[in-house]
Amino acid sequence: MTTKVLQESASQTAGPYLHIGMMPAAAGLERRRNQPGNVLARAGALGERIRIEGVVYDGEGCVVRDAMIEIWQANAEGKYDHPDDPQQKAVDPNFNGFGRAVSDFGTGLWWFDTIKPGVVPGRHKRPMAPHVNVLVFARGVNVGLQTRLYFSDEAAANAADPVINLIELAPRRETLVAQRSERDGQVVYRFDIHLQGDRETVFFDI
Amino acid sequence: MSNGVFYERDRGIHPPAYFPDYKTTVLRSPRRALLSLQQSLSELTGPVFGNGDLDPLDNDLLLNYRVDNDPIGERIVVHGRVLDENGRPVPGALLEFWQANAGGRYRHVKDHYVAALDPNFGGCGRALTDANGWYHFRTIRPGPYPWRNRINDWRPAHIHFSVFGRSFVSRLITQMYFEGDPLLPLCPIYQAIPDAGARARLVAPLDLEAAIPLDSLAYRFDIVLRGRKQTYFENRPEGF
Numbered sequence A: 001m002t003t004k005v006l007q008e009s010a011s012q013t014a015g016p017y018l019h020i021g022m023m024p025a026a027a028g029l030e031r032r033r034n035q036p037g038n039v040l041a042r043a044g045a046l047g048e049r050i051r052i053e054g055v056v057y058d059g060e061g062c063v064v065r066d067a068m069i070e071i072w073q074a075n076a077e078g079k080y081d082h083p084d085d086p087q088q089k090a091v092d093p094n095f096n097g098f099g100r101a102v103s104d105f106g107t108g109l110w111w112f113d114t115i116k117p118g119v120v121p122g123r124h125k126r127p128m129a130p131h132v133n134v135l136v137f138a139r140g141v142n143v144g145l146q147t148r149l150y151f152s153d154e155a156a157a158n159a160a161d162p163v164i165n166l167i168e169l170a171p172r173r174e175t176l177v178a179q180r181s182e183r184d185g186q187v188v189y190r191f192d193i194h195l196q197g198d199r200e201t202v203f204f205d206i
Numbered sequence B: 001m002s003n004g005v006f007y008e009r010d011r012g013i014h015p016p017a018y019f020p021d022y023k024t025t026v027l028r029s030p031r032r033a034l035l036s037l038q039q040s041l042s043e044l045t046g047p048v049f050g051n052g053d054l055d056p057l058d059n060d061l062l063l064n065y066r067v068d069n070d071p072i073g074e075r076i077v078v079h080g081r082v083l084d085e086n087g088r089p090v091p092g093a094l095l096e097f098w099q100a101n102a103g104g105r106y107r108h109v110k111d112h113y114v115a116a117l118d119p120n121f122g123g124c125g126r127a128l129t130d131a132n133g134w135y136h137f138r139t140i141r142p143g144p145y146p147w148r149n150r151i152n153d154w155r156p157a158h159i160h161f162s163v164f165g166r167s168f169v170s171r172l173i174t175q176m177y178f179e180g181d182p183l184l185p186l187c188p189i190y191q192a193i194p195d196a197g198a199r200a201r202l203v204a205p206l207d208l209e210a211a212i213p214l215d216s217l218a219y220r221f222d223i224v225l226r227g228r229k230q231t232y233f234e235n236r237p238e239g240f
């Protein structure tokens, strides 16, 4: 029998110096071994190579230059590299699915080199459109903000996605869809995050 | 290990997104209601870390950026347990921590506070909890520092903590404070936590039992991550 006997520790902002503990190289400290970073797809990783990039904006449209973005995604087959994923699909030894990036101090741009994830079953075995789970931390953000990134070239899958369909207003759904383009032969998805305002990103309580 | 979903997050013990005394929240707080999502495989999984990911000095801030001398400041040990809401230990949790030096200065390209840098102190480390949820590291006690908010705001001494449990929904970033700090009642970041008990749980008490005589004082800081409900069939997302 399990019962809730304790309360979760309260969240606090990661502050402006979050780099020191989580991306030391960005703070000006020498890089550690095995530091999680923004290149997820090692040589040999299966799947379509993509870049995901964007900028975080505040409620007045100003660029946030001290944000950290974390992503967690399935591999090309739609399998999470985690012991609690019971699917009979193979883990990709060259792809773990966790990434971390920080906003550029000048431009605010953050980016990941990764692969496009496959389809993962959702509740009641309804397939979810390919997506990347996203967490946003920054100075002034008291509790990390959770959202999802979907792909603009998956319109049919997105239209059937059980999470996107929870969003009543169609324009709000668009805040979760990264726009595909090609640049110098590379596939780039643009995913800007708006913390507040007319184009406020849909954030989740999970 | 249960595959059940996690207890709902109790937003009443967390600081609200919008807290005007902490001015940066004014433009960085979502104003629309968060969309409630039932947990799927995407939320119930998350990155898993192991001892192979860490270096031997990661939990020793007295040594991990030492050049030619010990860092300046009060030597302390910080230790505690990571538990879930069911009171069970969370083994294999990755903790990352970062802090200012004894003078309240961060080793960061963007920190221009007048207090001196310490060439022997980096201020960052990592630890992984053991089978019983315990972690420990040694460091120096950080100093308080002023920050640009209201004209005379000072942060109480604190250590930032980033914690990964077993899933992406149990991800937590918080701060540890020190027992008896007179700046705690004045700090809008700390006071944004609406619940007195929740605030108190972020304050690490002095733990003299764990002190190293003639060497270091010790502080005890336990962290609670979200816990999973009992695995009744109806709590288990189908597809599992």
Ligand SMILES: [Fe+3]
Residues within 6 Å of the ligand: A015, B155, B158, B160
């Ligand atoms: Fe700080």
